[in-house]
Amino acid sequence: MDLSSFSQHYAEARQKFLDASLAAGLLVESWVHPLPGRDGEELALDVARLGAPDAANLLVISSGCHGAEGFCGSGLQVDLLRDAAWFKRCKRDDLAVLFLHALNPHGFSWLRRVNEDNVDLNRNFLDFTQPLPDNPDYRALVHLLLPKRQPPTLSSTLGLIGYALRNGRMALQSGISRGQHSDPRGLFFAGTAPVWSNLTLRRILQQHGQHCQRIGWIDVHTGLGPTGVGEYIYKGRQEPEDIARGRSWWGEKMTNSTEGNSVSAELNGTIDLMVLETCPQAQYNGLTLEYGTLSGIKVLNALRADHWLYCNPQAPDAQIQRIKSQLRDAFYVDTDAWKRAVLQQGRKVLDLTVFNLTRPLL
Structure with missing residues (x-):
């Protein structure tokens, strides 16, 4: 567990991710954003993969969907990349691990939760050919x-x-x-078309996810719940067998917004909808790992x-x-105690996910 895996700004976080990937022997594919960062730096959604292209099981670890929340997920990703023992456990013929660093690099760099279009990325994965949900x-x-x-x-x-x-x-x-489409300059705006990060993520998943039989996805977020506590929020099909499988993977502490037992409200246009659409051949098992920071108000x-x-x-x-x-303080608690709690709980969730992801399909 390496607390130096965390960073103070996007450019530092990206460099640590690139360096740790290189040191681990992983090639990085950088999907460069069309706009510059706050300090003129290049922005990118960086992708590193461990494992064979035809692995039956795919573990995805993503950070920075809500830009300013990226400090937390980036720290967890870099810590994993630096851990030779964890890497060794994941080197299996039937498993690939996909690291997606900074899904929303513009928001990460500019210290905004939303993207360059004022769009909440995790409300943007909708079918825009259909009438949009009202709020x-x-x-x-x-x-x-x-x-x-x-x-x-x-x-x-x-x-x-x-x-x-x-x-x-x-x-x-x-x-x-939960997302709104009536006020483009308001809060939690979901957009009127797919944004850059949405389109880019779909292309990445088409490349890396369409040959696997099973996907386990941990998307790291912050800002809801008690300080330093990571909530396991289920993301996937709202069918009894899928929810039951999630609880068999992550235990009874797994929550579900649809059931009303999560700190998160039920949301529109979340990432899991895109995964289910893009990789229909795969059994999908997803979690939002949501770490508390400050009080809700x-x-x-x-x-x-x-x-x-x-x-x-x-x-x-x-x-x-x-x-x-x-x-920044609302989404990143810059203390050793909080960072240690993030890494400890993140490791537990990921170890459970790897264990269950590589069990034989029933």
């Missing part, structure tokens, strides 16, 4: 949610709290976070502040720095 609850909340000034008025914050008291905390969270206020800054880019430099620090 009237978001429209009912938007006048309270999006501040006209920073910090937001006390009355708007109390209005959100009042909504939660009247309708329940999860109703508030669902209305805000602090995380929400960080998102509200970042949205205000998105709408007011002419803000003074000192205020920009405060807001960006606030957002």
Whole structure:
């Protein structure tokens, strides 16, 4: 367990991933983003693979779907790449491991949860040829949610709290976070077409996932739940046999937003929909590994502040720095204790996944 696997900014995280992949003997395929990073650096979704192209079982470990959450998943990936013993356990004829570093590199570099189009990537995997899901609850909340000034008025914050008291905390969270298509400059915008990361990820999966029989996918996120606690949130088909298989893999602590027992609300347009569509031949077993950071209200206020800054880019430099620090702290707890908890729990989840992924299909 190597706490130096974590980084302070995107460019450092990417370099550590590239160096660790090279040291482990893995080739990296870099899907370069068309825009530069905050400091002019190249942005990319970097892919490293361990194992044969025709391996029956594929373990995917992805980071940075929500850009500013990338610090956590990147640290876990680099720690694994540096661990010769873990690599040795994964070197099997029937297993391949795919590392996807920074699914949303633009958000990671610019310290935004969303991408270059203000789109929440994990709400963007929809069939855009069909009518898009409506979210009237978001429209009912938007006048309270999006501040006209920073910090937001006390009355708007109390209005959100009042909504939660009247309708329940999860109703508030669902209305805000499940995804919306009515306000391109608002929070949790899901887009009106597939974004760059969506299209790129589909191409990567077509290359690496269409020959396997079984996929186990761990997508690392932060921002919900108690500080340092990793929740196993099921992502896959909502069929009884699929959910039961998930619990047989990851135990009774596995939660499911559809069942109402997760810190996350039920969401639209998540990554698992794309995997199921792109790799229909494979049995899919997916988890969002969600690590808690700060309290829910602090995380929400960080998102509200970042949205205000998105709408007011002419803000003074000192205020920009405060807001960006606030957002970073909401999704990355830069302490040894938190990082150690991330690595310990991440290893446990991945060991369970490798064990179950390589068991004979029933």
